[in-house]
Amino acid sequence: MIRYRDDRRTLLWAFGFFPIVGLAPYVEPRLIPWLLPVSLYFGFCAGVFSHNHNHCPTFKGRRMNAFYSAWLSLFYGFPTFGWIPTHNLNHHKYVNKAGDATITWRYSQKNTWLVASTYFFVSVYWQAAPLKEYFAKAKVSNPAIVRGMNLQWAALVGGQASMLALGWAMHGWRLGTIVWLFGFAVPAAFASWSMIFINYIQHVHCDPWSEHNHSRNFVSPLGNWLVFNNGLHTVHHEAAGLHWSKLPEAHAKIAHLIHPDLNQQSIFGFCLRAYLLGAFNERYRTRQVGRAPFDPPNGVELKLETAAVSAVEAGVNASMA
Numbered sequence: 001m002i003r004y005r006d007d008r009r010t011l012l013w014a015f016g017f018f019p020i021v022g023l024a025p026y027v028e029p030r031l032i033p034w035l036l037p038v039s040l041y042f043g044f045c046a047g048v049f050s051h052n053h054n055h056c057p058t059f060k061g062r063r064m065n066a067f068y069s070a071w072l073s074l075f076y077g078f079p080t081f082g083w084i085p086t087h088n089l090n091h092h093k094y095v096n097k098a099g100d101a102t103i104t105w106r107y108s109q110k111n112t113w114l115v116a117s118t119y120f121f122v123s124v125y126w127q128a129a130p131l132k133e134y135f136a137k138a139k140v141s142n143p144a145i146v147r148g149m150n151l152q153w154a155a156l157v158g159g160q161a162s163m164l165a166l167g168w169a170m171h172g173w174r175l176g177t178i179v180w181l182f183g184f185a186v187p188a189a190f191a192s193w194s195m196i197f198i199n200y201i202q203h204v205h206c207d208p209w210s211e212h213n214h215s216r217n218f219v220s221p222l223g224n225w226l227v228f229n230n231g232l233h234t235v236h237h238e239a240a241g242l243h244w245s246k247l248p249e250a251h252a253k254i255a256h257l258i259h260p261d262l263n264q265q266s267i268f269g270f271c272l273r274a275y276l277l278g279a280f281n282e283r284y285r286t287r288q289v290g291r292a293p294f295d296p297p298n299g300v301e302l303k304l305e306t307a308a309v310s311a312v313e314a315g316v317n318a319s320m321a
């Protein structure tokens, strides 16, 4: 049923650990503090899987892929179609240059904790219009897409509401709300937040005009095992349809061509240096590598919003094809 053998582990996480870890606080609410890091990790994975699945469908069959998208929406905290207009078609095309709805430099060219931690709201705000437009256009011209979107909304809202009701039935409204929050709501919110945060740190101060320095990588093998190779972002941009299991091999071929600052060991080490130490001493912060995204080599004037809209139209056409 699956296209790549390595996705057996993906499915073990998605259909095994996601619900088990989500339901564990229902069985034993005292586990909540101990489970929190684990459930945030699985929330992060839900984001990673929805990203991977949109680029490279997990199953051979269409129905299974649609079902899996709906299942992931519950754990991702947003319908997974949300990746298509603003990520697949827009971000992958413009790579943090003008026209990308998710540019890291919209209000500040610095990379401080204040900018990084508030980027979620900036990114979500600017993704809203192309998302709405994508949805509106699909409604007019592509009922199949709309059915998929509705299924994902139903899984998200219905699934979260059912889990809240289950919490109330088992523990009353007060403790029931708490077990739902920590079992399903917080991990799902973290899934969405962390994907947007990761998009920020993988592009801020990179050089989108360069062949290989357009993205920042986190190369630790253990870290990449845990996050299904999503630390390897340069090769992901250079071959977006490449299955996650093939990324280490592709990265190894070009690693020496990437600026050393853009091959970081781990996300935690990077954040500690750039944001914690960087708060006290500027020399720990990141610096622009090569040419900045807002400094086009041909000197053309920057237009930030036009491209997003046209990418949405391309999105609907591409999906219909």
Ligand SMILES: [Zn+2]
Binding pocket: 051, 055, 087, 092, 236, 240
């Ligand atoms: Zn991507």
